[in-house]
Amino acid sequence: MASPRPLPIDPLAEAKRQWLAHGWTDAADGMAVVTSVMRAQQLLLGRVDAALRPFGLSFARYELLRLLGFSRSGRLPLSSVVARLQVHATSVTSTAERLVRDGYVIREPHPHDGRAAMLVLTTAGRTLVDQATAALNTEVFTDPGMSAGDAAELVGIVARMRKKAGDFADPRPQPDPL
Incomplete structure (x- = not known):
């Protein structure tokens, strides 16, 4: 559940600081990636669920x-x-x-x-x-919470990660425009 107001610090940055303080430096960046993506998924899914609930x-x-x-x-x-x-x-x-x-x-x-x-x-x-x-186009997809440039960069980064994981074999990181 989302907090009613923003936290005074970024808990994921604090988690990374703790990872580094405990000597887990080789894993700190990866932990930050995984937890950041998982938190972003929670935030986006909350918006999607709210848009789909009336249906x-x-x-x-x-x-x-x-x-x-x-x-x-x-x-x-x-x-x-x-x-x-x-x-x-x-x-x-x-x-x-x-x-x-x-x-x-x-x-x-x-x-x-x-x-x-x-x-x-x-x-x-x-x-x-x-x-x-x-409803999804209006309430979520038109404004996913980041700039168009950041959105394109994020999609490309995640596509490369998915391809490396074997999710698809297409050499293009994202589909060509229709």
Whole structure:
């Protein structure tokens, strides 16, 4: 939970100072990176959750709906959803089942693979994800809390880290503009 007012010192800078004072100099920068990114994730997720709350969506449910909404026909095989969201199949299946239950997605048999399922966005799901996207664009994405230059630099840095970790093989650190 965020503090109601700013702290008088940066607790992550203090943590790094403590790491250095305890002789963990080789790990101090890495600790500062990890805890800084994790704190930034908490802050951003809080804003995203607040924007999605009126729509009854978690970010996982939103991501699945948005992915289907971006597809040409509003349908994708479950295996493609798992690969693109980079989440375990069990998590995607659970999220999809809740969206099916709520009438935002339907499951259909795969046209060429009897063992596979297709996830299909319903009209209600498309309406919901479009409304939720408008809210996220207005409340979070238009102003993520940093300048456009800092945002581009951060995206590039994180993309290089993700690529080194094996997240993707594309040689470009970020997609070309559409």
